[in-house]
Amino acid sequence: MAEIKSVIGTQNKKGQTYTDTWKMMNEAPRTPSFFTGSEVIKEALRRASCDVMIAYPITPQSEAAALIGELFAEGYIGDYFRGESEFAVMSQCAGSAFGGARVFTTTAGPGTMRAMENFPMWAGARLPIQMIVTCRGINSPLSIQPDTLEIAYLLNTGMLVWHAETAQDFFDWILKGYMVSEEPDVHLPLALCCDGFFVTHTKDVVNLTPADMCLPPYDPYRSPVPCMDMECPPVRMMRDPFVMKSNYISYATHASWQQEIWAAVERSRKHSIHWLNGLIDTENTDADIVIVASGTAVSQGREAIRLLEDEGVRCGLVKVKTLRPWPEEEIREATKNAKHIFVPEFNVTGWLAKEIRATVPNHQRVHAGPHVCGGMTMPPEIIVSEIKTALGMKTFSLAGRGS
Amino acid sequence: MSDYRVLPGPEHFLPPAAASMGIRLPNPGEAHINGVITSEENAYEEAARQFLMAKVPTIFPGPLVLWAWNEKAAKKATAIRHLFNTLKECVQPGQKPMLIPMPDYRPKYPKINPEVEINPNHPNLTIWHNKIDCCIFVGVHCHQANLSLKIIRGGTSCYTIAMCAQAGHEDAMLSIRDTSVEKIMRLADTIKRLKGTVQPRQASA
Numbered sequence: 001m002a003e004i005k006s007v008i009g010t011q012n013k014k015g016q017t018y019t020d021t022w023k024m025m026n027e028a029p030r031t032p033s034f035f036t037g038s039e040v041i042k043e044a045l046r047r048a049s050c051d052v053m054i055a056y057p058i059t060p061q062s063e064a065a066a067l068i069g070e071l072f073a074e075g076y077i078g079d080y081f082r083g084e085s086e087f088a089v090m091s092q093c094a095g096s097a098f099g100g101a102r103v104f105t106t107t108a109g110p111g112t113m114r115a116m117e118n119f120p121m122w123a124g125a126r127l128p129i130q131m132i133v134t135c136r137g138i139n140s141p142l143s144i145q146p147d148t149l150e151i152a153y154l155l156n157t158g159m160l161v162w163h164a165e166t167a168q169d170f171f172d173w174i175l176k177g178y179m180v181s182e183e184p185d186v187h188l189p190l191a192l193c194c195d196g197f198f199v200t201h202t203k204d205v206v207n208l209t210p211a212d213m214c215l216p217p218y219d220p221y222r223s224p225v226p227c228m229d230m231e232c233p234p235v236r237m238m239r240d241p242f243v244m245k246s247n248y249i250s251y252a253t254h255a256s257w258q259q260e261i262w263a264a265v266e267r268s269r270k271h272s273i274h275w276l277n278g279l280i281d282t283e284n285t286d287a288d289i290v291i292v293a294s295g296t297a298v299s300q301g302r303e304a305i306r307l308l309e310d311e312g313v314r315c316g317l318v319k320v321k322t323l324r325p326w327p328e329e330e331i332r333e334a335t336k337n338a339k340h341i342f343v344p345e346f347n348v349t350g351w352l353a354k355e356i357r358a359t360v361p362n363h364q365r366v367h368a369g370p371h372v373c374g375g376m377t378m379p380p381e382i383i384v385s386e387i388k389t390a391l392g393m394k395t396f397s398l399a400g401r402g403s
Numbered sequence: 404m405s406d407y408r409v410l411p412g413p414e415h416f417l418p419p420a421a422a423s424m425g426i427r428l429p430n431p432g433e434a435h436i437n438g439v440i441t442s443e444e445n446a447y448e449e450a451a452r453q454f455l456m457a458k459v460p461t462i463f464p465g466p467l468v469l470w471a472w473n474e475k476a477a478k479k480a481t482a483i484r485h486l487f488n489t490l491k492e493c494v495q496p497g498q499k500p501m502l503i504p505m506p507d508y509r510p511k512y513p514k515i516n517p518e519v520e521i522n523p524n525h526p527n528l529t530i531w532h533n534k535i536d537c538c539i540f541v542g543v544h545c546h547q548a549n550l551s552l553k554i555i556r557g558g559t560s561c562y563t564i565a566m567c568a569q570a571g572h573e574d575a576m577l578s579i580r581d582t583s584v585e586k587i588m589r590l591a592d593t594i595k596r597l598k599g600t601v602q603p604r605q606a607s608a
Contacts, residue, residue, distance in 0.1 A: 126546055184545060184569035185428055224545030253524040255417055256553045260546060263422035
């Protein structure tokens with residue numbers, strides 16, 4: 001196996017120039033474009049030097065998966081095929097990543113749940129696969145509408161989990177995500193989540209990097225585990241499956257293995273801060289009231305803050321960008337002045353509020369809500385109403401018209 | 404900065420991963436000792452001192468340098484052999500330098516032969532059997548090195564050093580990152596320079 005040499009400045013078969021990622025993301029000119037979130041996924045992937053994309057239809061990610069098929073037809077993706085099911089897709093992603101490919105897939109809702117067994121396996125095998133999760137309802141009666149409950153299930157898989165607010169986040173984070181998850185001290189899969197439909201099926205202005213620039217290719221020989229290279233001796237180490245047999249020493253090995261996965265999540269903190277300019281964004285956190293949110297709940301929170309300002313109520317905002325690694329210190333610092341912390345969420349259980357309650361001192365300050373779920377929208381007025389009610393201010397019911 | 408320090412064990416029934424205790428890896432050009440970031444120069448000096456103090460200083464070369472799978476690997480293997488020869492030349496009577504390979508990562512059942520190899524799934528067996536009180540990992544894939552380093556810290560008093568080709572290892576007591584042939588040779592040179600200035604310790608693992 002010849003050593004992989006730097007390819008920066010050279011061209012791929014499509015004429016794109018392999019570009020230093022920092023320069024591409026931060027210094028290259030950007031072109032404003034009016035795209036849906038699904039189209040943005042395609043445009044990010046066009047620039048991602050992706051080797052393999054594996055698809056399976058499930059709303060609301062099907063459009064993105066189909067659009068990436070067009071990219072394959074145009075020659076931008078090394079290989080592209082449809083799996084037999086979501087479970088098969090994630091297994092096939094693992095196989096591709098084991099073989100040293102940069103891998104991409106998309107899923108949603110029940111598809112995420114069906115494939116769940118694979119995610120701790122990906123993390124344990126240190127496979128830096130990127131999976132887009134366009135969140136939707138997962139329970140019966142089935143709903144294809146936006147709902148972020150599936151994220152709660154991903155939080156303890158050992159994957160990195162990021163939650164995009166906008167299509168612009170999506171474009172940038174797909175490309176930056178590979179830079180974080182492929183670091184040898186991290187080398188973990190990334191679940192890049194968004195709120196289905198709200199992001200995937202609405203159009204927004206997104207500033208794109210030049211289409212003739214692309215990421216440097218993945219170098220599997222920087223992996224912290226042996227790459228399955230059939231021509232190289234280390235592959236012999238993969239010959240026997242790693243099975244925990246029943247004696248003390250193998251339990252200790254498995255324990256150390258699990259710790260190493262979470263140590264890698266911790267190590268991703270430094271790289272995520274570097275690429276995302278911090279794990280959270282903040283506005284006016286000196287206010288008595290702070291909204292902490294992730295995904296499109298941030299956008300609704302921002303609008304609620306504007307409405308509250310009209311009524312003379314000052315309110316701060318914390319946008320949580322990464323759920324794993326969890327920005328514990330950042331959230332503690334950003335909320336240290338807050339008397340009330342509100343956590344609006346698009347799910348029934350309030351998993352983000354639970355995380356924040358476990359993070360901040362005086363957790364009675366945390367108001368878990370408002371919640372909507374099952375595809376309901378979250379009008380900013382209900383956030384305003386929740387805050388005003390907690391402050392003892394007069395507010396009007398938004399639930400009905402009355403008589 | 405974390406108050407946790409990565410020190411020789413036995414630390415705990417299940418010691419934590421140092422990263423989870425707030426220990427951060429060094430940036431390029433840096434190293435760490437006990438989890439505290441320091442200069443590479445300090446790290447070479449301390450690694451050499453630990454080797455010269457140890458009763459059984461041991462090099463554990465891993466698959467990345469045991470197999471001549473590319474030109475650089477072959478050159479690193481030659482450098483590691485030079486490091487071992489230097490160590491043998493520099494120790495005093497009563498010290499017993501060893502070179503024990505980690506040829507692969509598969510769990511070996513019912514158990515490994517600790518005379519001839521070390522395995523990341525039960526590295527403590529080799530440490531205990533040979534009474535190794537200072538060791539260096541080089542050419543071991545990062546994931547498997549960290550598995551080993553935590554288990555060694557949990558159950559033995561061995562001082563661990565990791566020369567890593569990538570970002571380094573916070574689970575070792577001392578780690579140098581971006582290891583090249585030159586860096587291995589530099590460690591050998593430092594050992595040579597400190598020869599006779601460090602007294603071997605009397606205790607064993």
